[in-house]
Amino acid sequence: MNHLQLFAVTKAGPQSLPVATDATDLADLLHGLALGVYSSMRTFAHDQFLDLEDHLARTVRSMKLLGWPYEFDERNLRQVLQQVCTNAPWPETRVRIDILAEPARHLGTDSRVLIGLMPFQPPPATLYQTGVTLGLAEGITRSQPLVKTAAFAEVRKGYTETTPHADESAVYEYVMTDAQGQILEGLSSNFYAVHQGVIHTAGTGVLEGVTRKILLTLIEQLGLPLSLAAIHVAEIPQLTEAAISSSARGLLPVVNMAGQTIGSGQPGPICTQLHKAYDTFVANTIRPAFPY
Secondary structure, rough: OOOEEEEEEEEEEEEEEOOOOOOOOOOHHHHHOOEEEEEEEEEEEOEEEEHHHHHHHHHHHHHOOOOOOOOOHHHHHHHHHHHHHHOOOOOOOEEEEEEEEOOOOHHHOOOOOOEEEEOOOOOOOHHHHHHHHEEEEEOOOOOOOOOOOHHHHHHHHOOOOOOOOOOOOOOOEEEOOOOEEEEEEOOEEEEEEEEEEEEEEEOOOOOHHHHHHHHHHHHHOOOOEEEEEOOHHHOOOOOOOEEEEEEOOEEEEEEEEOOOEOOOOOOOOOHHHHHHHHHHHHHOOOEOOOOO
């Protein structure tokens, strides 16, 4: 069974496109294409989605910030997305929606809207119990933080996400800093830290993560103190908790950062509380892409 699928979104429905024999990841499906903006997500309960409207709205904002006049048919995209994910042969699916700068004609389609699929494997449950290690990504930043471009996804390939097993000190994700040493976000995640009982996450210079938006709402609902002021790398030793978030991970605790232990070296009570609230939100919110 091919573990990668690629479809063009057309008015007639999904058009299956060829997949290179050496492709191993969704980004590999786009080699030779005019890259544009994209959104990535996972399914729940096989073919349900979490806040799909926010993923699509962010994609539209990204195109507008790039000055693109192109508009896609959201209803058509949702119909095709629901069809291909319902038909996907694995329990859960990792999904990538790309809006290309030009049609993918060399793949045999005039469409600029592509959907890539592959099996989704959530992070091991043990990582939520023990936490992960972060490293610092030096010399890499988003030129346009509010625009989720496929070009940036290519740039960050030099930093590889790992899943710690025997070596629990392995770096799982890298975080970017600005010129002043303020911690902004991960290469594929948003970053949070607890300092003196207050949750900190950068308010500017970062991607508007869909999961981040959910978590900020939950933080307010739980009455937890929040500051949209970034943490400086010099403050890492004073942090009592930290975490990263993304559509694929939810909220994942961090116990070591740049070689320094965070708090007790175990997931803390604030992140644990927020993680449980997020899981409850997911269970109550997921729904199909279509009808909507």
